[in-house]
Amino acid sequence: MYAIVETGGKQYRVEEGSKIIVEKLPNAVGSMVTLDHVLLLSDNECKIGTPYVEGAQVTAEVVEQSRGPRIRVFKRWRRNDSRCLNGHRQYLTTLHVKSISA
Secondary structure: OEEEEEEOOEEEEEEOOOEEEEEOOOOOOOOEEEEOOEEEEEOOOEEEOOOOOOOOEEEEEEEEEEEOOOEEEEEEEOOOOEEEEEEEOOEEEEEEEEEEEO
């Protein structure tokens, strides 16, 4: 059984026991999170939501709150001797999927 859930503006394919890395959620490490924006649910038959499957939810445990890799953003303007260097590290949350319920 698998499901496609939406969180942080992105879609993830999850199965029971899988780990996913999503954008930062405000939950503490060790707490349980319920993702109820389920777009598709597949068991023996496939249920497609319009836009979400009613009554379906995915329960996951917060494993880790971390930051992603450093990204360098470099901008340069020609003929102006101007440039700008910025860095960015995205805050991330690692989830361990416990159950998928319809």
